[in-house]
Amino acid sequence: MTVVPDGLCSVAEVDNLDKLLDKPPKLRVNIDRQRSCDERSLSSELVTNGHADAVHSPPGTARMSGLDAPGAPFAAGIDSHPYVVEAWAALRHSMVYFRGQPVGTIAASDNTEENLNYDQVFVRDFIPSGLAFLMHKEPEVVKNFILKTLRLQSWEKKIDRFHLGEGVMPASFKVLHDPVRNYETLMADFGESAIGRVAPVDSGFWWIILLRAYTKSTGDTSLAELPECQKGMRLILSLCLSEGFDTFPTLLCADGCCMIDRRMGVYGYPIEIQALFFMALRCALVLLKQDEEGKEFMERIVKRLHALSYHMRSYFWLDLKQLNDIYRYKTEEYSHTAVNKFNVMPDSLPEWIFDFMPSRGGYFIGNVSPARMDFRWFCLGNCVAILSSLATPEQSTAIMDLIEARWEELVGEMPLKVCYPAIESHEWKIITGCDPKNTRWSYHNGGSWPVLLWLLTAACIKTGRPHIARRAVELAESRLIKDSWPEYYDGKLGRYVGKQARKHQTWSVAGYLVAKLMLEDPSYLGMVALEEDRHVKPVLKRSNSWTC
Ligand code: GLC
Numbered sequence: 001m002t003v004v005p006d007g008l009c010s011v012a013e014v015d016n017l018d019k020l021l022d023k024p025p026k027l028r029v030n031i032d033r034q035r036s037c038d039e040r041s042l043s044s045e046l047v048t049n050g051h052a053d054a055v056h057s058p059p060g061t062a063r064m065s066g067l068d069a070p071g072a073p074f075a076a077g078i079d080s081h082p083y084v085v086e087a088w089a090a091l092r093h094s095m096v097y098f099r100g101q102p103v104g105t106i107a108a109s110d111n112t113e114e115n116l117n118y119d120q121v122f123v124r125d126f127i128p129s130g131l132a133f134l135m136h137k138e139p140e141v142v143k144n145f146i147l148k149t150l151r152l153q154s155w156e157k158k159i160d161r162f163h164l165g166e167g168v169m170p171a172s173f174k175v176l177h178d179p180v181r182n183y184e185t186l187m188a189d190f191g192e193s194a195i196g197r198v199a200p201v202d203s204g205f206w207w208i209i210l211l212r213a214y215t216k217s218t219g220d221t222s223l224a225e226l227p228e229c230q231k232g233m234r235l236i237l238s239l240c241l242s243e244g245f246d247t248f249p250t251l252l253c254a255d256g257c258c259m260i261d262r263r264m265g266v267y268g269y270p271i272e273i274q275a276l277f278f279m280a281l282r283c284a285l286v287l288l289k290q291d292e293e294g295k296e297f298m299e300r301i302v303k304r305l306h307a308l309s310y311h312m313r314s315y316f317w318l319d320l321k322q323l324n325d326i327y328r329y330k331t332e333e334y335s336h337t338a339v340n341k342f343n344v345m346p347d348s349l350p351e352w353i354f355d356f357m358p359s360r361g362g363y364f365i366g367n368v369s370p371a372r373m374d375f376r377w378f379c380l381g382n383c384v385a386i387l388s389s390l391a392t393p394e395q396s397t398a399i400m401d402l403i404e405a406r407w408e409e410l411v412g413e414m415p416l417k418v419c420y421p422a423i424e425s426h427e428w429k430i431i432t433g434c435d436p437k438n439t440r441w442s443y444h445n446g447g448s449w450p451v452l453l454w455l456l457t458a459a460c461i462k463t464g465r466p467h468i469a470r471r472a473v474e475l476a477e478s479r480l481i482k483d484s485w486p487e488y489y490d491g492k493l494g495r496y497v498g499k500q501a502r503k504h505q506t507w508s509v510a511g512y513l514v515a516k517l518m519l520e521d522p523s524y525l526g527m528v529a530l531e532e533d534r535h536v537k538p539v540l541k542r543s544n545s546w547t548c
Pocket of ligand 1: 118
């Protein structure tokens with residue numbers, strides 16, 4: 001239940017896709033006003049899925065009743081918490097300046113390892129940093145970051161003799177100092193220098209999501225309204241809404257085009273990208289101006305959101321009932337009456353899935369394409385599905401049920417597995433191309449990434465289960481400090497500091513901080529969460545077990 005204070009309008013009113021399209025132009029002006037009202041009220045908006053304890057009060061004062069219990073570790077205010085103090089110091093130390101202005105945070109400040117590109121500001125890595133600064137009422141670095149990356153987007157991007165799409169946002173950038181001229185310039189990487197030349201498809205989506213978080217938390221709509229920001233958004237949208245040969249509304253991608261930026265069998269339609277795509281589309285809908293160009297995009301977005309949510313909720317969703325259905329699938333069906341639409345062979349079901357699937361719970365699987373379902377569980381995609389309301393409230397609950405039921409596998413001793421399970425032996429050779437960084441239970445192959453704590457925490461709060469996040473944060477904090485903020489941990493339980501993990505990894509620091517700040521003040525959730533749009537409910541076809 002979302003409680004809206006008098007005089008403020010609810011996110012649901014504003015984010016209602018159908019309304020937006022169906023309203024005649026005159027009424028749209030009103031919607032626009034409501035939207036700015038929404039943007040102003042954002043910091044006091046708490047979005048939960050049926051969580052009765054939700055209260056609305058300004059940031060810094062809001063609490064969830066469960067968190068106020070005597071002895072609760074976050075009740076006393078966290079600014080003086082020793083781990084938090086240390087984390088803020090580390091985050092500030094990672095700040096990157098360009099011509100005197102803060103523009104981002106460095107990926108890692110670890111001088112003991114070869115730098116590679118860890119001395120750069122990564123777009124995806126900056127998201128938790130940016131959120132922490134927004135929550136701390138220090139929006140300047142976020143604004144600068146948004147504007148600087150926008151300038152980089154307009155660069156001419158080339159790999160060898162090939163020009164990249166105009167809307168591509170950089171994976172990372174770096175400040176170069178010319179000591180002779182005493183002059184600073186920026187150098188960006190759009191994938192043309194990245195290991196494996198992987199494309200950062202997620203960067204543009206994160207950029208839009210951060211722009212909304214900035215607007216929501218500051219109430220300053222002027223940044224998003226700048227003609228260059230509107231154009232930047234439209235360029236990103238043009239790239240991912242363009243027509244092609246697709247038969248699905250999901251976005252077709254190359255391997256390693258997101259946080260998992262190496263060959264890991266995430267090519268095709270990876271859940272991480274689909275969830276970010278959905279979230280970015282919803283954020284863009286709130287941020288786009290209703291001028292002629294903006295409106296045209298809004299209409300395309302609304303159509304795509306309908307198709308995408310239907311597709312994801314129907315075909316990516318897996319629970320016990322659905323698993324059993326796939327197990328009994330007939331194959332080689334032709335025509336629109338086919339039940340097994342993608343011709344998935346029941347024999348391709350991996351052994352582990354039968355034990356892993358709890359009686360209660362479910363999740364969005366890793367990938368769906370012709371004759372292929374990647375049954376692996378991916379953390380980021382499932383959390384973003386909850387935050388963006390790509391998952392229905394029932395699905396969101398089921399995802400949390402699964403995390404609780406499979407705590408040892410997914411959380412273990414160090415939150416949180418990037419994906420589960422790891423791939424091994426022959427499969428590892430084929431899928432990773434014998435990648436020694438991605439051996440089983442390491443790095444992107446089932447490694448545990450502290451940065452994911454913020455996403456877990458946000459998802460927990462949205463589903464009304466902050467206690468789960470608290471448990472995870474408690475598990476992580478003392479080790480993170482002791483181990484100097486590693487990038488990732490290895491092993492089935494995440495017990496060991498990762499083989500090649502960087503220390504002083506900024507997003508490990510920022511992920512922890514954002515988790516703490518959100519537990520302290522759950523109203524911050526509004527920056528990174530969108531309420532369900534009741535008009536994008538799916539028509540249930542194959543499995544309806546997730547509605548119960
Ligand atoms: C690694 C990770 C990637 C991250 C980058 C900087 O390449 O795979 O997700 O953005 O390091 O931390």
